[in-house]
Structures are given as C-alpha cells and as structure tokens.
Amino acid sequence: MEASATTVSGGRSALERSPAGRLPDRVLKWGLSGLAALILILIVYFFIRLVGQSGHVFSTYGLNFVFGNNWDVSRNIYHGGALLFGTIVTSVIALIIGVPVAVASAVFINELCPRRLRSPLSILVDLLAAVPSVVYGLWGVFVLAPRLLPAEKWFASTFSFIPWIGGGVPQLYNYFIAGLILAIMILPIVSAISREVIATVPQADKEAALALGATRWEMIRMAVLPYSRPGITGGAMLGMGRAIGETIAVVLVIGSAPKIGSHLFAQGYTLAAVIANEFGEATGIHTSALFAAGLVLFVLTLIVNVIARWFINRGSHGTRGTGATGMTIASGPASEH
C-alpha cells in the first residue's frame, strides 16, 4: 500500500492488506509465469504439428524412410537413408577436424599464452561464430571448394588404398568440404565451452602438479585435461548437434546428390540440406517426406543435445555456463541449423 506523506505510521490499520496494492504483484507474477508456460506449450505444439505432417510418410514407408536408401523425387519414393548417412558423415568429419583444433586453442589461450593476449585471442575465436552461415557457404562455394580440389585429388590418389577415404574421383562439392566448413562453424562453440571448463580446474590441482616438478604441458596433461574431459566432451557433443542441424552452408557445398557417396570426396546430401533444396516445390507425399526428414533431424539433435548437456553438467563441477562465456554459448555461433 502506498503512503502519501513522509510518514507511514498512523494507526495499525496501515498494516492491513489493500487489494489494489497487491494487484501489480499478482499481475507480474502470473504474467511472467504465463510467458514461461507459453514456451512449454510452443515446443509441445511444435512437436505435435511436426509429427502430424510427417505421419503420412512414416505410415507408408515405416522405418525404411530412415534407413532405406532410395530418395527418388521423380518416382515419389522417399527412403532417406542416404540423407541420414550424409548428415552423420559430415558431422563426424566436422568433429574430427574441429574438436582437436578447438580444444588445442582453448588450452593454449587459457593456460599457455601470455596474459594480455588471452582476451584478444578468445574474442577472435568467438568471432568465428558471428559470421552468418550463408557467408560461410558463399566462401565455401567460390573459394574453399575450388582451391582445395587439387589437394583433394592428390590426396585421393595418394591414399587410394584406404577404403572410402581415398580412391575416388573428387567432386567440386562433396562430403569433405561440407565437413570442413562445419568444422569451422562448430569451432567457436567447442572452444568457448572448453575454455570455460578448463577455467574451472581448481588452482590447487594445478599447483599440486607443478609442485611435483611437472612442466607446464605435463601439468596440463596431468591436472587440467582429465578434470575437463567430461565438460569438453559435452562441448564437442553440442558442436555435433550444431553440425547435424546446419542447413545453409551445407546445402551450398555438399553437391545435393541423394545417394550414399562411395568416397570422402563424393557428392552427398543431408537431412537439413534436402529440406532447403526441395521444400519450395514439393507437394503431397514429397512435402510429407521433407517434414519427416525434419522430424528425424529434430529428434537427432534433441538426443545429441541431451547427452551433451548431461556431460557438461557432470563436468562443470559447479558452473553452468555462467559468466561471459555463458553468454557466448547462449548466443551461439551464427550457424544455420
């Protein structure tokens, strides 16, 4: 209740509740709770509509949709195995290339580099996330793919004895280029999470190693990395989730061939890319098939993200994405999913 003078006493009736005064509190509380509930409702509704739109395809093909390999638009047959294959392959490539670099840079920035370089370097790595994915796609199409083709050709012929990796005829747009661009795109988030996790390693652990006479690198291997492993794994899985869902950069450089490519540098397709390419002109069961692809994509990213967060919570030993890095993680790389 509001007093209108500088004094608030004047009868104990002043203590009694005035309903009008309580109204703003109630409005605020229920208004905000309503917004929060809205989020829940939205996601559930989203899932329901998605399932509804793709039901037709699943009832027609069953699990063949996910694992069969025959995506033929002209004949209206939709088995998306090749898409799933492409999605997983490109994500795995992204992880293999991106995670070591990201973790290495995180270790360097946090533990080994001179103090005053720490901030600029981490800002620069984070800036990788600010580049829109369509720009990465543009750069991939006109710069990366053509420039790397000779090297890919050399690689394929030199290592032709390795199954699937070598031995084919490299195409301009292929799994590898897509995976490489994805690696660049997931790098900032894996690095940011790794940096944050590494920063939580207790000083005491590090000092214990150093006091035993360990070199800086040995200390990192003994004290920092083991402690950070779950958190870093979680970060890598989050990166994988991003890679799985990335659409725009991938669709430009993967070659859009709906079959299971026979080698690393073959053209391929992913679940996300097929939606971007074909949705505009799809009708009937084709549209339903694309929604189904979206559903598979959604479920896949959900699973990966749940596992990722479990790892991060296990490994964060108290922090939960707080602080400035938390905000970077929250805002995420500007990647198209």
Next chain:
Amino acid sequence: MNTPDTTSKEQADVSAGGTPAPQSPQATGASKPAVTGKAGHAVNLKDLNAYYGAEHAIKDVTIDFPANEVTALIGPSGSGKSTVVRCINRMHEEIPGARATGSVRLDELDVYAPDVDVTAVRRLIGMVFQKPNPFPTMSIFDNVAAGLRLTGTKSKDLKDLVHRSLQSVGLWDEVKDRLGSPGIGLSGGQQQRLCIARTVAIEPEVILMDEPASALDPISTLKIEELIDELKERYTIVIVTHNMQQAARVANSTVFMLEGEVIEHDETTKIFTNPSDERTERYVTGKFG
C-alpha cells in the same frame, strides 16, 4: 494513539531510557508490552518457531524487546540469532521453503496476522545487513531516497528528508558535496552508514541490525556503535552480534541463544559479569563459540 515519528524529538525528552550507557539498569525481560503513553514501540516474540524446510531452526523463542532500548542477541554461529531477527520483519519467509509459527507483536499488532501486508510491516521494522548493500546504480542521494521511491511514496520534501537522514547518521558533512556520486564509491564504513540512513529515511519504528559492523574496520565500527547509541532515542533497536564487547558497549539488555533456543535474557552487565545459566557463562568467558 500512535504519534508519527516527526514528533520523536519531543518523545525523546519524555522517554526515560535516554541514557547512552549500557550499564543503566533496565527492566529485565519484562513481558508486559510497551505502555502506550510512553513514546516508542516495543516488539514481543512469543513461542516463535522457524523452519528451513524440515530443519527446525528456532524453538519456542519468547523475547520482549523494550521500546527505545538496544537489545543484543549473542550466541555461537548457527544459534539462530539471525533467523530470529529475520522473522521479526518477515524476511525469513523470502527464502524458499522457509516458514515460521508463533507470534511477533509490534506493540499490539501481530505481524503475522493473516490480513497484514508484509510490505507495510517492513516499512515499520527496518533492517541493516551485515555487508553494506547500497544500490550500485544509484547515487548517494538516490540511495537514501530509495526507501521512499521503492514504496511508491511521493514526497515533495525529498531533499529535506535526505538531508535529515544523512545528518542523523553523521554522514552529511562527508558527502554533502557529492550527493550525486555513486553510492558504492564510499568506503565500507560510509556505505554502512548510508544504508542506515536509507533505512531511517522511511521512518520505521524498529531497526533490526544483523551484525552491522562485522565487515568494517575498527574505527568505522566505533562510529556505528556511537550511532546506535543515538538512534535508540528514536527507535527500538535489536542487534545481532558476534562481538561480545560490542554487545557490552551498546546494548541495554542481551539475549544469549544456543541451538535455536533462548538460554538467558537479562541486563547486559548481568549477562557478562554474573550470568545465571552455566552455558551462558561458558560462552561469555570464551570456553566455546
């Protein structure tokens, strides 16, 4: 009936308990509430129990805090002193899962009565915290005025009120030239006095202090203690303290608590020189704590 505090000056003349020395004998643990004719407001706790979830933190606490006196709560960590104090202005229930039963009376009114507005209670029973907490985005002036602005009080003589509040805590001369500068720019002791000024500005009847000087240096502590001495002319003060010498310096009477229960409540001099309970004696002589 209850006269507004603007006449507190004349009440101070009337009040018999105006002597600053803690040695002055006062009624010990009297259970009768404050006589309405006497200026000032008394607080009475009866059978107060408080819980944090399942944990029973305060057990059947009954204390009378006489008007215009300083009562100290002492005891080891975890004895429930802070919880008692936070129950008086109903801050205890802000913690999720916390609740309290029993009665807390400010004069004749039960603060926990179902139709009572908790925000109005807190305007009558102010609180000063252990760590000074001025609002960081506000200037010194705005900090003192914050109490009024936060309760929607529209006051035309804000400047005058801020001036008087700062004067009453002895800060005016130190900050009068920089009322617009940020409140957090002051030293620790000044910040705490700013927080007291902020509390005083809304003209409460009771001031609760939870270890107000424990985060401060000795000189600031002394200033705070002198301030408490002056403030009791106009307010009833309850102070939680870990520092027994401080209790001896400022408090008319002292309550010794242990494990959520009141062990002894008596004149301060008696508690420290000739306590009745053996546990009190062990605590004040430093055998544990």
Next chain:
Amino acid sequence: MRGTLFAATIVALIPLVLVIYYLLHKGLSLWFTSGFFTTDPTGSFFGNPGGIRSAILGSLVIVALATVISIPIGIGVALYLTEYGKQSWFANTVRYFVDVMTGVPSIMFGLFIYIVLVTSRFGGSGYAAWKGAVALALLMLPIVIRSAEVVLLLVPSSLREAALALGAPRWRVVFQVVLPTSLSGLLTGSLLAIARGMGETAPLLFTVATAFGLTFNLNSQMNTMPFLIFTDITSPRAAIQNIAWGTALTLVTIVLIFNLFARLIASRSSA
C-alpha cells in the same frame, strides 16, 4: 608442445582471416558501385542487376520486428525463472525446454511457422514479412532467455533483500532494482541475439520468401540480405555472384558492428 598448441590456435583463426579477406577482396568494389545501396535488385536475367537496397531495409525491418517480439518475452521469461520460479520443478522444466530450443535447427522454426501461419494463410497472406519475423523471434527467444537469466542471476541477492527490507513490493524490486542493475548485461545479450537474427537464412526461406522491390508492407513478401546472398550464389551470372559478395560484406559488417557494441557495453560495465 606450446608451439603446437599455438599453431592450432592460429589454424583456428585462419578461416576468419580468409573469409574477411575474400569478403573485402571481392565485395568491397561493389560498395563503390553506383546504385548498390540506393537501388533495388531488378531481378532481370539480362542487363543491370540493380542494387541491394530492398534487401538491407527488408532485413532491418524484419529483424526489428523479431527483436520487438523476442526481447520483452525473453527477458520476461528469464525474470520469471530468477525471481519467481527459481528451482521449482516448473521452472526447471522451462529451463530444460529452453535449452532444447537452443539446439533446434533453425530451418525447423521456418517449417513450424510455415505449417502454422503460411499454409493457413493467416492474416490473408501466404508468405509475409511478419511471419518471417515470428520465425526469427522463435530462434532468438532461447538465446535471449539464456543470456538474460545468466545476467539476472548475477544481481546479488543482497540488493533484492535490501529492497524488500525497505518494504518494497516484489514488482518494484524487479523494476527499480533488479532490471536497472542488470541493464548493461541485458543489452549485451540482446545485441548478440539481434546479430544472430540478422544472419539467419533458413527461417526465412519458407516464411518470407523474397521480393525484389522495396516494400515496407509487413504482410507481403520482403527481400532480405541472407536470402539474397543465398539465391545469388547459384546464379550463372558473374555480376550477380559479385553482388552476393557485396551483400555478404554488408551483412557481416552490420553483424560485426552489433557484436562490437555488445562487447563494448559488456567490458565497460564489468567491474
């Protein structure tokens, strides 16, 4: 070992350098082409391809609308989580769902709005700028909520206590203490979310589609920079491919400016 790790860090930064280099190398000349910023794409296969004015303005309009939707709601939900819900099962469920939302591929938001708003011709139109804005808002929402919650939790509880102890009702504590104290952090988070929204293409594909001419009609299709880049990449005409570079440079510049502002505010307020 230090050398290897240092090399890895440099390797991580090479793409950034290369991207910026090529953006400037191939796009900068477009900036000085007459009419680049002042005319709209002509959409004609031959002749003058036109400029990108409608794309720039369209992006600004759509992102602005998305911002107006997502920021208040996002901060509101974050306020609920920190001030009211705290650790209740409901609040934790909401937090979990918000985390889920951050992992949703952005094309899914476009598909969702497509199903709900476009096919139903809600509001009398198929593709519409405001529908794209809603899709973007859905994408930005979890970002705003997460970063806002982080910032709001940083407000020391002692300040809330001080305000409550003075007799302030909860809503005043929120509006007069919590929000002002966390303002710069909220701003930073919002700017980062806006930067993210500006660069997204997939949510726009099947909700706004595109248009060539300049329009401010929210109920019609509208041009946007990411969409323009996306379609221009696959054009057979070199001149139009170059426009893609010029547009990309413009887009990245705007995004970087937002990022810079965000960091500036964050660093000035971090004590």
